[in-house]
Amino acid sequence: MYDMAILWDWIAFSVRWLHVITAMAWIGASFFFIALDLGLKKAPNMPTGVSGEEWQVHGGGFYHIQKYLVAPENMPEHLIWHKWQSYITWVSGAALLMIVYWVGGELFLLDPTKADLSLWEGILISGGSLTIGWLIYDFLCKSKLSEQPTTLMLLLFVMLVVMAWGYNEIFTGRAALLHLGAFTASIMTGNVFFQIMPNQRIVVADLKAGRKPDPKYGKIAKVRSTHNNYLTLPVVFLMLSNHYPLAFGTEYAWIIASLIFLTGVTIRHYFNTMHATGSGPHWTWAVTVLLMIAIAWLSSARPTETIEQAEARVLTPYEQHYVAAAGFDDAYNTVLGNCAMCHAREPFWDGIRWAPKGVFLETKADVAQHADQIYLHAGISHAMPPPNAIQMDEDAREVLVAWVRNARATD
Numbered sequence: 001m002y003d004m005a006i007l008w009d010w011i012a013f014s015v016r017w018l019h020v021i022t023a024m025a026w027i028g029a030s031f032f033f034i035a036l037d038l039g040l041k042k043a044p045n046m047p048t049g050v051s052g053e054e055w056q057v058h059g060g061g062f063y064h065i066q067k068y069l070v071a072p073e074n075m076p077e078h079l080i081w082h083k084w085q086s087y088i089t090w091v092s093g094a095a096l097l098m099i100v101y102w103v104g105g106e107l108f109l110l111d112p113t114k115a116d117l118s119l120w121e122g123i124l125i126s127g128g129s130l131t132i133g134w135l136i137y138d139f140l141c142k143s144k145l146s147e148q149p150t151t152l153m154l155l156l157f158v159m160l161v162v163m164a165w166g167y168n169e170i171f172t173g174r175a176a177l178l179h180l181g182a183f184t185a186s187i188m189t190g191n192v193f194f195q196i197m198p199n200q201r202i203v204v205a206d207l208k209a210g211r212k213p214d215p216k217y218g219k220i221a222k223v224r225s226t227h228n229n230y231l232t233l234p235v236v237f238l239m240l241s242n243h244y245p246l247a248f249g250t251e252y253a254w255i256i257a258s259l260i261f262l263t264g265v266t267i268r269h270y271f272n273t274m275h276a277t278g279s280g281p282h283w284t285w286a287v288t289v290l291l292m293i294a295i296a297w298l299s300s301a302r303p304t305e306t307i308e309q310a311e312a313r314v315l316t317p318y319e320q321h322y323v324a325a326a327g328f329d330d331a332y333n334t335v336l337g338n339c340a341m342c343h344a345r346e347p348f349w350d351g352i353r354w355a356p357k358g359v360f361l362e363t364k365a366d367v368a369q370h371a372d373q374i375y376l377h378a379g380i381s382h383a384m385p386p387p388n389a390i391q392m393d394e395d396a397r398e399v400l401v402a403w404v405r406n407a408r409a410t411d
Contacts (some may be wrong), residue, residue, distance in 0.1 A: 003374055004374060005376060006376070006380060008099075008103075009376055011099065012096065012099045012100060015092055015095050015096045015099060015174075018088070018092045019092040019093050019096055020088060020326075022085055022088040022089040022092060023089045023093075023236075023239075025085040025089075026085035026086050026089045026335055027232055027236070029082050029085055029391075030228060030229065030232060031232075032116055033082075034225075034229050034272065034275070035275045036054060036065060036067075036272075037067065037322070038272055038275035038276040039054050039275050039276070040052025040053060040054050040067055041053065041054065041179075044208075046066065047066070047072075048073065049069065049070065049071070049072060049073065050066045050067065050068055050069075050249075051066045051067055051068070051069040051102035052066070052067055053065060053066040053067070067261075069208055069215070069218065070203070070213050070215050070218055070219070071203050071204075071213045072207070074207065075204065075207040075208050079204070080211060081197070082306065083193075083197055086188070086189050086193070087189065087192070087193065089185070090185060090186065090189035093124075093182060094182075097126070097178070097179075097182055097268075101175055101178065102123050102126065104193045104372070105119045105122055105123060106119060106316070106369070107154040107173055107319040107369055107370060107372065107373070108121050108124065108172060108174060109122045109123075109170070109171055109172065109175045110171070111170070111171060111172040111173075111175075112313070112316060113305055113309075113313065114169060114170055114171070115169065115170040117170065117330045119270045122170075122171070125170065126175075126179060129163070129166075129167075129179070129183065130179075130182060132383065133159070133163065133183050133186065133187065134186050134187055134190045136159065137156065137187050137190075138190065138194065138195075140152060140155055140156070141195075141223065141224070144219075144222075146223060146362060149223060149226070152223075153197060153227070153230070156227065157261060157262075160180070160183075160184065160258070160261055161254075161258045163180055163183055163256050164176070164177075164180050164253075164254035164255075164257040165254045167179045167253040167254070168251075168253055169182055172241040172248075173245075173248035173249050173250070173253050173358060174241075174248050174358065176248065176253060176254065177238050177241040177242065177247060177248045177253060177257055178238065178239070178241070178242055178258075180238055180257055181234075181235050181237075181238030181239045183242070184231050184234065184235050184238070186236050187227070187231070188228045188231055188232075188235070191224035191228055192224075192228075193223070195220060195221065195224050196221045196224055196225065197313075199218070199220055199221050200217070200221065201219035202214075202217055203218070203330075204299045205215055205322075220336075229268055229272070230264055230265055230268050231261075231264065232264070233263070233264040233267055233268065234257075234260045234261045234263070234264040237260045237264075238257065238260070241257075242357075245354045245355065245356070245357060245358035246296075246299040246354060247299065248358060249354060249355075249358040250298065250299055250300075250301040251301060252298040252299075252301055255298055256295050256298050256299060259291050259294060259295050259298075260295070262291055263288050263291050263292065266284040266285075266287045266291070267284065267288055268280075269281070269284050270284040270285065270334075275368060277409065302345075305345070306345065306361055307344075307345050307346075307363070310345070310360070310362065310365065310366065311363050313363075313365060315364075315365050315368070316365075316369075318368070318369070319364075319365045319368040319369050320368075321368075321407060321410075321411075322368035322369075322407045323364050323365075323368045325404075325406045325407035325410065326403070326406040327399065327402050327406050328364075328368075328403055329409075330399050330403070331367070331374075331399055331400050331402075331403035332364060332367050334396045334399050334400060335367050335374065335378075335400075336361075336362075337363050337396075338378070338385050338390050338392050338396060339361045339374075339384065339385060340362050341362050342355065342364065342385070342389070343355045343356065343359050343360055343362070343366075344359035344360065344361075344362050345360055345362065346391060349389070360374065361374075371403075371404050371407065372404070374404070375399055375400060375401060375404040378392065378397060378400055379397050379398075379400040379401040379404065380401065382397075
């Protein structure tokens with residue numbers, strides 16, 4: 001029964017909810033420990049091995065925190081490991097990517113105007129790029145470049161720019177920026193899973209065995225944690241970007257994404273400095289504002305595909321199936337009369353300059369391509385069109401539901 005689409009949409013929503021919750025926990029823990037680490041102060045009579053301490057007040061009580069630069073002399077009886085936030089964030093994010101961009105790849109992943117790919121080819125590029133990206137990054141970090149952190153950071157930025165361009169050349173705008181975020185998040189979780197946690201386990205094992213831990217493991221973890229610190233804010237932007245066509249809907253989306261990584265550096269540099277010294281460099285905010293102005297200017301570029309080009313494009317097999325389904329002509333006219341004034345390449349509804357969510361509903365191919373979304377948003381639910389814009393009657397909604405169910409019945 002086609003109403004499995006409703007169940008599938010709720011599964012996606014539930015996984016997204018889990019992803020957001022665990023991401024908040026991971027980011028919150030990361031920001032807390034970075035601020036804590038940078039705010040540590042020397043104090044008299046500190047225990048052997050303690051590099052600094054800090055007093056904090058919260059929830060009606062005081063906290064006295066000390067950091068051992070390598071490890072304490074003896075293994076503590078109770079030790080909390082901060083790892084599950086990262087792991088569950090990545091696993092839930094990977095599941096969400098599969099649900100939205102693999103299962104729904106015909107709509108959300110592939111862009112036939114950019115690259116002629118089958119769905120399986122797109123999925124292989126999607127998953128393979130995340131794996132290969134981590135391997136390249138890990139290789140660079142393990143090379144002699146680890147002794148040149150600034151150079152290593154610059155190379156990481158170059159790799160991210162190249163990936164932003166590459167994704168934008170083959171995937172839809174939404175998928176390109178989302179995959180860049182997943183690419184970056186995979187590096188961050190890979191740092192936790194493959195480097196930070198194993199190195200901490202070695203230190204714990206040495207303590208249990210009565211050996212003095214090697215400081216090099218802490219240094220390795222510090223480099224990876226620093227990268228994660230500067231990558232966090234851009235990842236959050238990229239994960240939100242699919243809600244904003246101004247971010248993903250232009251030919252310059254890859255440049256916008258690249259500039260966002262620079263804002264992540266400027267913003268985090270301000271807060272890192274403030275945590276360490278009590279005062280942040282205010283020039284970073286000026287640079288951030290200038291970068292955002294440049295991003296806003298780049299976002300004003302219109303879609304490169306005109307309505308004429310869209311109408312001339314050959315339909316994909318997926319689109320052909322929905323166009324041939326019983327009731328398509330009535331559904332198409334319904335969409336044109338209720339949706340196309342906003343969901344157009346050149347919207348003519350007052351106050352709208354970009355099609356909401358970057359979704360176009362002008363040509364037959366447009367409507368067929370977005371059949372599932374039309375069914376859920378304007379057929380089953382009343383989410384679209386907005387009631388203060390157009391009062392779409394129930395008969396019109398039934399036309400859309402009947403068309404999509406007819407198409408699905410012949411799959």
